[in-house]
Amino acid sequence: MDKYEFLELLTNGHGVSGFEYTLSKAVIDAFTPLSDTVKVDRMGNVIAHKKGTGNGAVKIMMAAHLDEIGFMVKYIEDNGFIRFTTIGGIDPRTTVGQEVWVHGEETILGVVGSKPPHLQDSKEQEEAIKLEDMIIDTGFSKDKLQEIVSIGDTITIKRNTMKLLNNKVAGKAMDDRAGVAALLEALKELQSINHYADVYMVATVQEEVSMTGAFTSTYHIQPDVGIAVDVGFGNTPELDKADSLEMGKGPGITIGGNVHPGLMKRLFDVGKKNGIPCQKDVAPGPTGTDARAMQITREGIPALVVSIPLRYMHTSVELLDLEDVHHTARLLAQFTNSLKEGELEGLLCF
Amino acid sequence: MAFNSELLRKLVTVYGPSSREHLIRDMISEEIKDHVDELYTDALGNLIAHKKGPGKKIMISAHMDQIGLIVTDIDKDGFVRFGNIGGISPAVTFSQRVIFENNTIGAVYSEPVDDLSKLKLEDMFIDIGAKSKEEAESMVSIGDICVYHAEYSENSNVVFTPYLDDRVGCFVAVEALKSIQKPENDLYFVFSVQEEVGLRGAKTAAYGVDPDFGLAIDVTTHGDTPKAKRFAVGLHKGAAIKVKDNSVISHPLVRERLVHLAQEKGIPYQMEVLEFGGTDSGAIHMNKSGVPSGVISIPTRYVHSTVEMASKEDITNCIALLKAYLEERL
């Protein structure tokens, strides 16, 4: 399965935070032939372990989160309309007029309805519609609906991943299934590398709400180095160049407090040596990635953050350049390759 | 099971704001000591009651602490200024009676405000009826914490009183604990501290207990009063099984099992999706390598007011559901 096919399989799948198990099988199936062991832990994290030559003396954990943002049924009106809440940070303005899947006993189609312009005064039209004023219309009456759907059922956006021009793809949940795809590709590249360190590829759960997956899998694995593979803001005209990453120019490597300076320098060096394009990404404190959790677990874990440039984050048309996924995977594999026996202690010195 | 009003009344009345839970801890210890194998307190003051059993380790958590007001200053005329312990609403607190650990009683009022909707805690003060600063200082000290002082009331349907949050959770846990004769699982009933200020007790208790499963028992809000915000939970409709709140997404293993048990045993239940708020399971599920956790909620109107109201039927059904979950080998 090539990286686009795997990415498409994941992003067309449906698993909001706390409900990622529908995607576990796809991840397990893809990682198993490339790893020594693959397992799913109590919280749903999928952990693939590939041994190095060092007998477990050094452990690198790479994490990309499996969960997507979405919605949940919170109330069913008398006329059958569904009231819903968000799981993770969805901009409610992107939701109006959207088609959705409601995952009940069966998965049924719904539409996020809105008031027609004819019935609104001009002032109303200048204000964003609030989530609590929106409804999902499934076409069912309350009685019929309640046979299929319960309070607490999850709802995801109906969006098929699509290929655009120039290696670009767009769809939902690229954040952070693109990261998971990068992990898979890195694992592929590691098959032909005699790396010293043990590698743990983890598809984490619940990053979008609490980072529970990162905290718990890191606690369990106890890595020496933790790398979060997530997405960063891809540049568009209204964004300051300094606040975003260029598309197609490789992953952003974070510089800042969440990241170990010695490791970060090594990562940039690896990029340079191997001709892998990389960009600088500045963040003054804990980042909004699994690295925030990894860094403060147990006695503290030296961490890194690598970000795939992504436009329109947290919408259903998240857009990225497949070349960036490729560059990210190469960077991760070559970083692992670069860590020779006995080197880590010196790298981590403050 | 007859509704044990007397026990509930005692539980909600004992002084125990966050960080000062010693009196309620003593009371609960007395109540349960003959029904447990081990009883101990940890560094932050959590009360941990162990009922030994085979099978998996389940941590059941109900928090003992109450919201309250902490004295930060006594002014030159003996008026007492305060900060909040937990979620204190200025509107609810205005003109309430409060009581300190030493039984000093005060009245909460405010500097004149033109608009009651602009009421802030910094404009409010506690009047303990002292004639001078010196007299006030002999009655209360900076750092003392007071709680709301109002009566427990009930009728055949409901109870209403301050501090159902979460003394009714403690009640449910105590009743379940006492009624389980031979545990099928290894049960740790934790009466936790400092939940109201950030689930702090549950975090450290979970680390010490190291459970396989977690279940918090707490109150949840309501959607069944006139013009209430859309919320699918209401009084007299059964035990609420939480799907999510702001601190946790219930693990399907726990949530689905609770639903299954409720259906099987004919216990009325309702599903709960809360858009804000948190419970001890928020801390428990993130412990160490992760703990599948859920929550049984007691539907409660007017949470964090002095007239928190819950249905006796619902409370009884929560006890039944908790028992059912604990009594089947996991």
Next chain:
Amino acid sequence: MLLKRLTEASGASGNEKEVRDIIVEEIRPFVDSVRIDGIGNVIAYKSGKSPAAGRIMVTAHMDEVGLMIKDIDSTGLLKFLTVGGIDKRVLVSKAVVVGKGKIKGVIGSKPIHLQKRNEWTKVLDINELYIDIGASSKDEAEKLISIGDYAVFDTKYEEFGEGRIKAKALDNRVGCAVLVELLKSSLETEIYGVFTVMEEVGLVGAGPAAFTVEPDVAIILEGTVCYEMPDMDSHQIPTVLGNGPAISLVDRSTLYDSNFRRRIVETAERNSIKYQFRKTAMGGNDSGKIHTSKSGCITTAISVPTRYIHSPLSVISRDDYDNTLALVKALVSDLEKEAL
């Protein structure tokens, strides 16, 4: 002079190296062991003449609030982000030093002559501010500065007025100085001295440090808010300069144990050391992560009142500093005799 060296060092959150090096150099001859953990915390162990009844940890965070360079524009001006809670209104028209080379720069703004009347009351957003190091081109700037470099305020340590000290970063170099002096003094029993990283951006270092040390009791040393203006009511004043070390009651991170607090007050009174209570519930400190680490522990926060924290300059009273050190010494000595 220790406090001078510490406050003039550059140590924004995530970039504490210069401060850490000074501290390690100062304490090494006086402690049994000192090591730096995986994320930059300094963990020192000092055995005394006898083992303690419980494990005591005394801690102070090394980092200060500052700025981080995010971009060098086409003309050589530096765009930046804030690191930690800086009120953006204090930034305009200040001097800073940037990067390892401590390149001098200024944060300028549009002259008042060229502003419209209605602009005078507008707060300048970070995006409208830049640091000017005098470079005439982007290339020239790039030779001296890299993206990701940190900048701190260029403020000299000075003693002024009646026993007052003015410096940057007194939050929390005062805490660090007190802890260094504690570790250099002769103690009856063992303690762990921990200097944490990145407190200002989310109490980052404290949790891992506590996980490692496993304290039974922890004393957190801080520089805390001190704000007294005429017409303020007594309950609105968090601490008073000159009234001694401030003992915390409650803040966003912790509800401090009242029994322990009573003990600290007794210690202060027995030793005739001035003290006050920190009267606000706002703010937070490393205690938040320490008291809930593993199975939990008892903590207190003892702070030197510091005027104008999180701005280019802050002010403390020499007296308060001395009394804070005296109180901590007496408390540690007390704690060995009788565990909590």
